[in-house]
Amino acid sequence: MIKNYFKIAWRNLLKNKGYSIINVGGLALGMAVTLIIGLWIYDELTYNNYYGNKDKIAQVFQSQTFNGQTGTGPAIPLPLEPALRDGYADYFKHIMMSSWTQDSYIKYKESNISRPGNYMQPIAPEFLNLEILKGEKEGLREINSIMLSESTANALFGDEDPIGKVVKISNQYDLMVTSVYKDIPFNNAFHDTDYIIPWDNYVARWEWIRESLDNWGNNSFQLFVQIADNTTFENVTNAIIDVKKNADEEVEEFNPRIFLLPMEDWHLRSNFENGKQVGGRIKYVWLFAIIGFFVLILACINFMNLSTARSEKRAKEVGIRKSIGSQKGQLVYQFLSESFLVVLFAFVVAVLIVLLSLNGFNELARKEISFPWQNANFWLISLGFVLFTALLAGSYPALYLSSFRPVEVLKGTFQTGKYSGLPRKILVVLQFTVSVAFIIGTFIVMQQINHAKNRPVGYEKEGLIQIPTFAEEFSGKTDLMRNEFIKSGAVIEMATSSSPTTRIWSNRSGFTWEGKPEGFQEDLAWTEVSSEYAKTLNLKIVEGRDFSREFASDSLGVLINETAKRYLGMENPVGKFLKDSDEEDPNPPLKIIGVVEDMIAQSPYEPVKQGVYVYDREDNFSYYNLRLNPNKSASQNIAIIERVFKQHFPDIPFQYEFVDEEYGEKFAAEERIGSLSGIFTALAILISCLGLFGLTSFVAEQRTKEIGVRKVLGATVFNVWNMLSKDFLKLVIISCFIAVPIAYYVMNGWLQEYPYRVILKWWIFALAMLGAMGITLLTVSFQAIRAAKQNPVKSLRTE
Template sequence: MIKNYLKIAWRNLMKNKAYSTINIGGLALGMAVTLMIGLWVYDELSHNNYFEKKDRIAQIFQSQTFNGNIGTGPAIPRPLEMALREGYDDNFKHIVMSSWTTPLYLNYKEKSLSKDGNYMQQGAPDMLGLTILKGEKDGLRKINSIMLSKSVSEALFEDEEPIGKVVKVNSQFDAEVTAVYEDIPVNNSFNDLQFIIPWEKYLTLYEWIKNAEDQWGNNSFQLFVEIPENSSIEQVTSTIKDVKKESSGDEAEFNPQLFLLPMKDWYLRNSFQNGVQVGGRIKYVWLFGIIGTFVLLLACINFMNLSTARSEKRAKEVGIRKSIGSQRKQIINQFLSESFLVTLFAYVLAVVMVLLFLNAFNDLSRKEISFPWQNITFWLISLVFIIFTSLLAGSYPALYLSSFRPVNVLKGTFTAGKYAGLPRKILVVLQFTVSVAFIIGTVIVMQQINFAKNRPVGYDTKGLVQIPVMSRDFEGKYDLMRTEFINSGAVVEMSASSAPTTSIWSNRGGFTWDGKPDSFQEDLAWTEVTPEYAKSLNLKIIKGRDFSRELASDSNAVLINETAMKYMGLTDPVGTFIRDEDEEDPFPPKKIIGVVQDMIAQSPYEPVKQGVYGFDKYGNNSFYNLRLNPNQSASDNIAAIENVFTSHFPDIPFQYDFVDTEYGEKFAAEERIGTLSAVFTALAILISCLGLFGLTSYVAEQRKKEIGVRKVLGASVFNVWNMLSKDFLKLVVISCFIAIPIAYYVMNGWLQDYPYRVLLEWWIFLLAVIGAMAITILTVSFQAIRAANANPIKSLRTE
């Protein structure tokens, strides 16, 4: 029986090739989009699957209140470690202090590499479950040791045995390679953990880290933990949440609340607003999951519409089958078999499409997704997906077509009925409601990105280059390098700073100044800079003056930005002194000598943070900021800079970043989402147009005699076009009225995540309506004009 159903289904497909092509092509396109989105969603949801203990590994976060606003982040003070070990050790299997991931120079013989890694405590490899390929798992027990990833080991030593080899790190110390571990895959946290150095070594390198042992206000570190199997994240959080508040003395005024953020949430749910976890990238997973579902639904609607539209051609077939004894159940099975065959063909074609465009999709989304050929679960899901889609697409046509009464059909008195076309009209409205909503959403996403891009940055990013200088080799050489770079003719000005221009690395509080309210809790972004900083960035001085090398007093001077002036309540800040409230700290009073224009150093979607720029008198710089010579090409400038750099630092790799490129990376995630949304919207519209094209073809075929009569009686091409087009345009207009409020509600909610955001303006919605109507007219017009130009003699000729 099943064989017979499939045979008849095949004959019907071959008999109506145009209909079959539209049906299979539209469905395949929808399934390809859904498959692609499904692979993307799976990749997102499988983040950190490499770590078997991801449900029990967590990072300590803290929330603190400043002037009624709650800020949340992973930076914690060093004393917290001992407080947890001494009073709450039973709640943890591992407690691991860590530095932030930072690039260091690794030298072996003639080779020098810049690689990212961390200083971590001894339990890190076991906690993370690293796969040790060579050496010992407890490779951090020696203070002068280093564990390397496989790729770094091969790059440094090639075919040599790495264990026992000595690597020079940042020109500061020698470290013995004690272990080589498997590279952590890209789709995981710590995928940039290319080396691990003992935490104890970190403590010996920098005086400020030693001094931070009892500084509860110095939130400069990370702390990772693993909880026991018989415990829970919520239970441990409730136990430790007030540890800092109860132990830190003066820090209690900020009401610090500790909590554990599990590894499974680091990637998808790491966003907080006013102390509340509000999601993160999970919103994009939901967004694309919904898009994939709706795109598949659009393709299924096409199938339903075209199947029911051909009902009159299939009516006699149903009538004859019923008259010779076929049950309704058998006819339903016949139509579902046709649906299954179409879906199967469409799925095969969809897989081919995915394979053809997967590399382009990976480039667009910055993923490394591969097709899961050997994944049995994938193929089981695919089978369920095919069956579900065939039932979804074929159920309504099967139930509708099997309901025809054989007597009326065979007597020739069968008519589709007054409301027979209503379901098709509803489905067309649904299709274009989704399409119009997609158009509006994509336009708003793109507009939000451009809105932030066009926001004044506050300094000149073009022609500005950053060079990282986080090695002892650079100490005391700033003035020499500045002179050398400028003399090369490639640089017109240079400065140094303790943080990149595109980030804030340090926040400080505990200051007082004249006029400060007693209850005010300050939080200032702090950056150490050389006197040429404003000049090298073309940063405008709003009030007062810039730093001067000629004035010795400027070593205890600061510049503040416009936001800081308002934040501190100062109308005339020049001359005001900032003092440290801690009398035991040898921090001298700092005199405000000028106010600089606000510059965006964090997210371009966030307000500019109140910032202070201190005079760097100790050489605590991490980056050189070079303003290139605008009269030479960038390539010539970089070549000259590289020559100067390598002549002074031959053992250090030359690295640089254009600041405008680095700043552009801040839009990368949103741009990828916007581009993907635009692609999927275009495909959704294409699928809708395929269905509309098929329906128009059917209507034109159904009414060809009527069109012939009208033409004989003098109807023009425009009259015929108008007759065939107006019904579809009415449906699209209805779709627009439904889509607009839905899109407004959804996108307005999406924009609330951005403090600096675009306004929803009426022209966006009007543009979507005009676009939808234009697409409809173009789609319908082809068939309408073709029908209008057909020879009426042929259409009126009797059989």
């Protein structure tokens, strides 16, 4: 019986090739979108699955309150680690200090490469579940040891055995390779940790870290923990929440609260607002899940519409089957088997589409997703997916067609009824409601991105590059390199800075100034710069003057931005002082010599932070900032700069970054979402148009003789086109009026997350509505005009 069902289904597919192609094509596109979104969601939800003890690992976060606003982040003070070890040991299985991930130069013989990595405590290999390929698991026991990832070891040593070899780090000190571990997969935290150096080495190398051992106010470190098996994150957080406040009364004014952020939340729920967890990338998981579901629904609607629209063609078949004894259930099975066959073909085509598009999707989404051929769970889920789609797409046509009464059908008195087309119209309205909402949503996302992109950045980012200077050799050579670069003709100005142009690496507090309000808790973005910084970046001085080499007193000078001027409450800040409030060990007061225009160094979607630019007296810089010669091409300038760089630093790899490209990375996440949404919207529209195309062709076929009579009686092509188009256009207009308030509500809520955001204008919605109507007319017009141009003699010859 089942074999017979599929045989008949196959014959029906072959008999109606045009509709079969539309059905299979529409379903395949819908299923392909759903599949690829499903793979993306799976990759997001399985982030950090590499770590077997994921459900017990957390990072220590803290919240601090400044003037009523609570900020939250993973930066913690160094004394917190011994405080947790000594006072709360029963709550933890492991505690691990870590530096921030940072690039270092690693040299062996003639090989000299730059790789990101961390300083970590000896428990790191077990904590990170590292797979040791060579050497020993406890590779961090010796202070002068280093563990390398497989890819880094291959880049340095090639086929040579790296164990026991000595490498030089940033041309400063030697370390012995004790272990090589397998690269941590891409969709995991620490995937960019290409080397690990003992934490004790970090402490021994840097005086500022040793000075931080008992300083609860220096939040410059990371701390990871694995909690004990017999407790929970909530219990541990409740126990340690006030440990910092209890340990140091000086920080009590900031109300520091220590808590654990579980590993499962690092990737998807790491955003905080005023001290409360407010989600994160999980919103994109929900967004794409909804998009995938609705795109699949659109494809299923096509199948339903075309199947029920062709009901009259199969009415006699149903009548004959019923008259010879077929039960309604058998007919339902028959039509569901046809649905299953179409969906099965569509799934095969969908898999091919996914395979062909996966590389492009990975590049766009910045993922490394592979097709799970060997994953049994995937195929079980796919089978369920096919069955679900077959039932979803075939249930209504099966129930509708199997309900025909055989007597009426065989007498020729069967009529589909006045309202038989109503369900199809409702489904078309649903299709285009979703499509129009997608159009509006995508348009607003792109508007928001462009709104932020067009925001004045406060400096000239084009023609500006930055070179990292993370080696001892750079110290004391600032003036020399500035002169050499300018003399080469490739650079017109150079300055150093302690932070990259597009980020803020340090924040300071503990200052007093004239007019400071009682109890005011300041938080200032802190950047140490050389005297030509403003000139190099083309920062505009709005009050006072820039740093100058002619004034020795500028070594204690400071520039502030416009936001800092308002933040500090200074109407005329030039000439005023920022004084260190540390009475025991005060630093010299800093004189404000000028105010610069606000410069975006953090998110372009957020307000500019109050910042100070301090004259760098101690070569405390991390970057060279170079303004390229505009009279030469960028490639010419870079080639000259590299030659000069290598003359003075032959053992250091030449690296540089274009600041405008680094700034563009700030829009990367939103642009990826916008691009993916745009692609999915285009596919949703295409699927809807496929269904509309099929329905129009069926209506035109159904009314062939009517069109012939109208043409004989004098109807023009426009008259026929208008007759076939107006009904569909009405449905799309109804869809627009349903979609607009829904899209407005959803997108207005999304925009509230951005302090700096676009204002929703009426024309955005009008343009989307006009676009949807235009697409509808184009889709319908092809079939309508084709039907209108047919020779009426051919359609009427049988009358």
